[in-house]
Every structure is written in C-alpha cells, then in structure tokens.
Amino acid sequence: MIDYTIDADGICTLTWNVADRPMNVLNLASIAAFDAAVNRAIADTAVKGVIVTSSRPEFVAGGDLDLIRRIRTAEESMASSGPFSRTLRTLETSGKPFVAAINGTALGGGLEICLACHRRIVADDAKIQLGVPEVTLGLLPAAGGTQRLPRMIGIKAALPYLLEGRKVAPRKALEDGLVDEVVPAADLLARARAWLLAEGARAIVKPWDAKGFKFPGGAPQTPGPTQMFFGMAGALLGKTQGLYPAPEAILACVYDGCQVDIDAGLKIEQRQFARLATSAATKNMIRTLFYSMGEANRLAGRARDVPRREYKRVGVLGAGMMGAGVAYVSAQAGLQVVLLDTTAEAAARGKDYSAKLLDAQVAKGRLTADRRERTLGLIETTTDYAALADCQIVIEAVFEDRAVKADVTRRAEAAMAPDAVFASNTSTLPITGLARESSRPAQFVGLHFFSPVEKMPLVEVIRGEATSEATIAHALDYVKAIRKTPIVVNDCPAFYANRAFGMFPYEAMTMLAEGVNPHLIENAGRMAGMPMPPLALIDEFSVELLYKALRQRRIDDGAAYREQPQDEVLVTMVEKLGRLGRKAGQGFYDYSPEGKRTLWPGLGELYPRAGEQPTVDDVRRRLMYSQSLEAARCLAEGVVSARDADVGSLLGWGFPAALGGAISYIDTVGAATFVAECDQLARRHGERFEVPQALRDMAARGERYFAEG
Numbered sequence: 001m002i003d004y005t006i007d008a009d010g011i012c013t014l015t016w017n018v019a020d021r022p023m024n025v026l027n028l029a030s031i032a033a034f035d036a037a038v039n040r041a042i043a044d045t046a047v048k049g050v051i052v053t054s055s056r057p058e059f060v061a062g063g064d065l066d067l068i069r070r071i072r073t074a075e076e077s078m079a080s081s082g083p084f085s086r087t088l089r090t091l092e093t094s095g096k097p098f099v100a101a102i103n104g105t106a107l108g109g110g111l112e113i114c115l116a117c118h119r120r121i122v123a124d125d126a127k128i129q130l131g132v133p134e135v136t137l138g139l140l141p142a143a144g145g146t147q148r149l150p151r152m153i154g155i156k157a158a159l160p161y162l163l164e165g166r167k168v169a170p171r172k173a174l175e176d177g178l179v180d181e182v183v184p185a186a187d188l189l190a191r192a193r194a195w196l197l198a199e200g201a202r203a204i205v206k207p208w209d210a211k212g213f214k215f216p217g218g219a220p221q222t223p224g225p226t227q228m229f230f231g232m233a234g235a236l237l238g239k240t241q242g243l244y245p246a247p248e249a250i251l252a253c254v255y256d257g258c259q260v261d262i263d264a265g266l267k268i269e270q271r272q273f274a275r276l277a278t279s280a281a282t283k284n285m286i287r288t289l290f291y292s293m294g295e296a297n298r299l300a301g302r303a304r305d306v307p308r309r310e311y312k313r314v315g316v317l318g319a320g321m322m323g324a325g326v327a328y329v330s331a332q333a334g335l336q337v338v339l340l341d342t343t344a345e346a347a348a349r350g351k352d353y354s355a356k357l358l359d360a361q362v363a364k365g366r367l368t369a370d371r372r373e374r375t376l377g378l379i380e381t382t383t384d385y386a387a388l389a390d391c392q393i394v395i396e397a398v399f400e401d402r403a404v405k406a407d408v409t410r411r412a413e414a415a416m417a418p419d420a421v422f423a424s425n426t427s428t429l430p431i432t433g434l435a436r437e438s439s440r441p442a443q444f445v446g447l448h449f450f451s452p453v454e455k456m457p458l459v460e461v462i463r464g465e466a467t468s469e470a471t472i473a474h475a476l477d478y479v480k481a482i483r484k485t486p487i488v489v490n491d492c493p494a495f496y497a498n499r500a501f502g503m504f505p506y507e508a509m510t511m512l513a514e515g516v517n518p519h520l521i522e523n524a525g526r527m528a529g530m531p532m533p534p535l536a537l538i539d540e541f542s543v544e545l546l547y548k549a550l551r552q553r554r555i556d557d558g559a560a561y562r563e564q565p566q567d568e569v570l571v572t573m574v575e576k577l578g579r580l581g582r583k584a585g586q587g588f589y590d591y592s593p594e595g596k597r598t599l600w601p602g603l604g605e606l607y608p609r610a611g612e613q614p615t616v617d618d619v620r621r622r623l624m625y626s627q628s629l630e631a632a633r634c635l636a637e638g639v640v641s642a643r644d645a646d647v648g649s650l651l652g653w654g655f656p657a658a659l660g661g662a663i664s665y666i667d668t669v670g671a672a673t674f675v676a677e678c679d680q681l682a683r684r685h686g687e688r689f690e691v692p693q694a695l696r697d698m699a700a701r702g703e704r705y706f707a708e709g
C-alpha cells in the first residue's frame with residue numbers, strides 16, 4: 001500500500017499505491033500503512049530525508065467516504081479522523097525533512113499530506129488538481145487543512161479554498177503559495193531528492209513551530225481579518241440560511257484555531273469535524289451528492305444485457321430554444337449533429353446559438369479558436385429529413401403541439417435507420433400518447449431536458465408504456481455521452497421533476513389567495529433554502545406559461561378537471577391584470593428598467609390579509625412538505641425510485657442539498673413526524689396534503705426510505 005525504499009544517500013521514498021482500490025484513497029488500511037511507514041522512516045537512523053509520492057496517476061485522491069458514512073457519534077468521529085491528523089503532525093515535527101513530490105491530483109487528505117510536508121514540488125501538468133473540496137460534501141479538511149493553509153498563505157487567501165472547495169492546477173497553486181515549485185514531470189523525483197540533500201536539513205521546523213511566528217496577512221484577531229470574519233459570517237448565513245453547517249464550522253476552525261498554537265488548533269478542527277460528520281445535513285449531502293449521483297452517472301440501473309451504444313451522430317428536430325441547446329451540448333461532447341427546422345434560416349439561427357456560446361468561451365480564454373471551429377463544424381443545419389439517415393438517435397424539440405409532433409415523428413422515422421431511437425423533449429404531453437403516432441413505439445422514449453440546456457445537468461428519461469428496456473438503455477447511453485445526469489421516470493402527467501417542483505409555486509399561490517402576506521411567503525421560501533422565492537420564480541418562468549398550461553389541462557380533462565386553489569390566482573393575474581411575469585415587466589413583482597424587483601403593492605388589495613398570519617415555519621413547512629409529499633406519491637405510484645427522486649430534486653430544481661432531496665427530507669424529518677404533520681395540514685388546508693398509503697405504512701413500521709447514514 002505504501003512502498004518503502006531507501007537509497008545509499010539515506011533518502012527514503014514512501015510511494016502511495018493502494019492497489020486494491022481504483023484510486024489512492026485514505027481509508028483505515030492505507031492510513032495505518034502510511035502511519036507505519038512514516039514512523040519507520042523517522043526511527044530509521046539511516047534515513048536523512050523522505051520523499052512522499054505515488055506510483056499511480058493520482059497522488060492521493062482524498063478520503064474514503066464509506067468511512068465517514070459509518071460515523072454515528074463524536075467519539076467514533078474522533079477515532080476515525082484523529083489518527084491521520086496525528087500522523088501528519090508527527091511527520092511535521094519529526095526533525096527529518098519530508099518533501100511531497102506531487103505527481104498527480106492531490107485533493108482533501110491528499111493535499112493535507114502535502115501541506116504537512118516541509119516542501120511541496122508538483123509536476124507541471126495542467127490536468128493535476130489541488131484543493132480541499134470537503135466543504136462541497138458538508139465536511140471540512142480534518143487533517144490540519146484548516147490550520148496549515150491559513151498559516152502558510154494567510155487567512156484571506158486560504159478562505160476561498162476552504163469555504164468554496166476551490167481546486168486549482170499546479171501553476172495557480174504556485175501563484176497562491178500552495179506549493180513551492182512546479183517542475184517538468186520527468187524531473188520531479190530528482191528535484192525532490194536534490195532539495196532534501198541540499199536544503200532539507202534547514203527546513204525541518206515549520207514557521208508556526210518557530211518562535212515569533214507572524215501570520216501572513218495578519219492574525220485573526222487583528223482588525224483586517226476580524227472585520228473580514230464578521231463580514232463573511234454574515235454573508236454566509238445569508239447564503240446558507242443556517243442549513244449548511246460546514247462553512248460555519250470551517251470559519252470557526254480558522255477563527256478560533258488560528259488564535260492558539262497549532263496543536264490546540266488541530267484539536268478544535270477535530271471537534272468541528274465531529275460535529276459535521278454526525279450531522280444530518282452532511283449525511284444527506286454525502287448520500288445524494290456522492291453516492292446517489294454517482295450511481296445515476298454510472299447508469300447503475302441500466303439493463304446490463306443491452307450492448308452500450310457509442311454515439312457519433314444525433315438528429316435534433318426544431319432549432320428553437322431547447323433544440324439549439326441540445327445541439328450545442330451534443331456538439332460539445334464531440335457528436336455530429338443534424339439540426340433540422342422548417343426553414344434554413346430557423347435552423348441557422350439554432351446553430352448561431354452554439355456560435356455565441358463558443359465565442360463567449362473563446363473571449364474568456366477557455367477555448368481556442370480552432371476548437372471553436374471544430375465544435376461548430378459538427379453541427380449541420382438542414383430542412384431535409386433525409387439527413388437523419390445515419391443518426392443513432394433523433395430528439396424532437398418542436399412546438400408543444402400533438403399534431404406537429406406527430407407529423408415530425410412520421411417524417412423522421414421514415415428516414416431513420418431501423419435501430420435508431422426517437423426521443424421527444426416534450427414537457428407536458430405524456431410519452432405513451434405521443435408514441436401512438438410512432439411506427440415503432442418500442443423505440444420511442446422521452447428525453448426531458450431543462451432550460452437552459454447547457455447549464456442544467458439533469459435529463460429525465462421517460463419510459464412510455466411501449467418503450468423497450470433496450471431503448472431506455474440507449475437513451476441513458478446518450479445522456480451519459482453528453483455528460484448529463486439521467487434519472488429514469490415512468491410516464492405520468494408532468495413526469496417527475498415538474499410535477500413535484502410544481503407544488504412549490506402552487507402552494508405559494510394558494511397561500512396568497514388565502515390572504516397570507518406575500519412578503520412572508522417569499523421570505524419563508526428563501527429561508528427554506530430554495531434557490532429563489534416562489535412568487536419571484538413564477539415571474540421568472542412566466543405567469544402566462546403556467547396559465548396556458550392550466551387552460552390546456554382544463555380542455556384535456558374536460559368535466560373531470562378539478563379546480564385547484566391556485567387556478568383563480570393565475571386567471572386573475574393573466575386575464576384581468578395582464579401581469580404576465582418578469583419578461584413583461586410585471587407579475588407578482590414590479591421590475592425597474594435595471595431589473596430590480598419589488599413585490600407588487602397591489603397584491604395586498606387583491607388578496608387582503610385574512611385572519612391571523614401563520615408563522616414563517618408554518619409557511620416554510622407547507623412550501624417544502626408539498627414537494628416531498630408529491631415526490632412520495634411518485635414513489636408510491638412507481639413513477640421514480642427514491643434515489644432518482646433525490647437526485648432529480650437537487651439537479652432539476654435546486655432542492656437544498658442539505659436536506660438530501662425531496663425524499664431524503666422525509667427521512668430527515670422522520671417519517672412518523674412527517675405523516676403526523678401532513679395529516680394536520682390536510683385537516684386545515686385540504687386533501688392535497690393527504691399522505692399516500694405506502695408512506696403511512698412505512699412510517700407505522702418505523703422505517704425509512706434510505707438506510708441510515
């Protein structure tokens with residue numbers, strides 16, 4: 001696991017090689033092996049200096065999250081993270097020089113090894129990433145990262161690394177002081193050796209272990225940093241709404257830990273880490289952002305017996321907002337794209353969208369002009385269906401109109417290869433119905449992208465009644481090829497994401513109609529951790545679009561349509577007031593020409609405050625529970641799996657990661673409590689809060705959706 005060699009000059013090399021794992025990771029076994037190797041080198045009188053490196057492409061990729069997942073108590077946390085932190089402190093104070101020869105990516109605990117060493121030399125390879133990204137999973141670097149980084153590069157420079165999880169390439173790391181030297185990869189070990197022999201002996205005491213240590217940029221209690229801390233703490237609270245404990249814990253480590261000596265600081269770090277490792281928010285983030293999303297990206301549910309489809313060429317019908325976006329992400333992934341519209345001009349406009357996005361990247365220096373040409377060259381525009389002949393998948397994004405969709409389906413299928421997949425990007429029309437217009441419904445599937453396509457990472461793969469397992473597998477292969485995250489959804493009205501997310505704005509409009517103060521509604525939405533308050537979100541999306549969808553549903557369902565409390569709000573806003581949303585300059589908010597928004601004062605007259613106002617917590621609960629409840633209904637109906645429901649809620653509509661997702665949130669609240677509270681809400685506010693039987697049964701059995709941890 002850690003290869004140990006020593007040469008004639010007394011230079012010992014410790015080489016990371018965790019052969020039983022796909023990457024070098026820190027787990028109980030590798031940490032123990034590293035500790036043994038470090039102590040052996042220290043004890044060995046023949047050793048004059050030590051190189052720490054790796055024989056694999058990465059240096060050390062980080063900690064094994066399985067370890068953290070199992071932690072239940074603060075004691076277990078200390079027992080799990082303490083030994084590694086102590087090993088690094090032993091290494092640092094051993095009296096022998098250690099140099100990190102960083103041959104590949106060093107993240108989290110991997111970088112912390114380097115920080116503990118007396119010098120850091122890194123190979124000049126722009127693909128190497130250096131950073132402590134623990135915060136993105138609700139954790140903090142617990143092997144000295146929060147203590148050594150500020151002492152090395154100053155508090156101001158260290159905080160973005162710690163609080164944002166910033167990862168950088170070697171040259172930027174050198175600029176910021178994370179490493180001491182960047183050298184050609186071939187010279188790495190020789191350079192490390194030369195440094196140990198020439199200078200190692202003079203560098204064995206770290207500045208913070210020497211007398212008279214001065215914090216670079218000022219100690220935390222000096223005026224500059226103190227002001228910065230207070231400013232940041234306030235800004236953080238605004239951003240996290242108190243839902244995310246990791247950034248606050250990191251600030252506490254830096255602020256408190258940097259006012260004491262490093263050994264005391266390391267203890268503070270251990271205690272803060274224990275707080276995080278046992279918190280529900282962190283467990284939720286690790287479960288959904290790491291495990292569930294990892295499984296979705298690996299296509300864990302894909303039928304294994306269907307051979308993987310390697311995509312080369314795709315067709316896109318309709319070069320409007322969505323079609324242009326799909327063409328762009330496909331070309332970005334190196335696929336040839338046939339982009340078809342009714343006129344050559346419309347198709348060309350769709351391609352222009354890609355040109356603009358690529359130009360912006362060139363302007364920022366992120367893309368070469370040559371790459372831009374090549375990517376844009378992959379998109380061929382046409383009005384001729386014959387061009388679809390060699391496409392392995394054709395995705396339609398034409399008008400949301402059954403007749404138009406039926407027409408393009410027939411035309412495309414007449415031109416397509418027999419084994420090609422036809423996908424519809426409809427947002428509201430059930431796939432099973434659309435597939436009736438197909439001559440081969442088994443190869444007809446839904447691919448529901450979100451807008452803007454180039455930014456939104458989620459795609460819902462919709463299985464119609466006739467869709468074959470092979471088609472689902474091939475659709476998943478395509479989503480993976482364009483580097484998006486797929487979830488599989490069984491056909492139902494609005495599919496999964498829009499159906500569950502829709503409850504958030506609907507419940508807000510319902511409360512508005514009841515006479516709840518709109519400021520209260522918006523604040524509660526914000527404090528719940530949603531990316532945007534609900535009424536602002538409706539404006540952003542367009543009040544008119546929701547109104548049109550309502551009108552369509554009324555027509556589709558005819559006499560069976562049951563009026564919802566929010567319907568009246570949409571009708572009033574659009575038909576009576578013409579307040580159509582942000583694009584129209586007025587909706588639930590008024591918009592100044594500069595885009596500043598203020599809640600429309602007229603809302604108060606339209607829906608006068610009725611009775612006693614609810615508390616923020618009441619409002620928050622209604623806004624959040626309604627989403628989770630709809631997700632639970634989707635589960636009970638077999639529309640989606642618990643894992644995909646969580647992933648879909650985080651990536652599709654920004655449900656707060658600290659809550660783990662729409663389903664994990666029910667586990668976090670506790671199923672029994674959730675059911676009892678929904679029963680109360682149902683009594684007070686109506687049947688939309690009725691709990692599906694499957695959830696009620698689960699709560700009665702004392703079970704959870706996900707195993708604990």
Ligand code: NAD
Nearest residue numbers: 318319320321322323341342397398399400425426427451
């Ligand atoms: P859009 O109006 O911007 O684009 C539609 C394009 O289809 C236009 O360029 C039009 O010329 C073209 N078109 C129309 N009839 C055609 C035909 N017979 N043959 C070829 N091209 C034809 O619409 P959009 O917002 O891109 O939506 C397209 C589809 O994607 C709709 O089904 C919509 O429901 C769905 N969708 C939209 C969103 C969204 O946020 N806008 C999100 C998910 C899914």
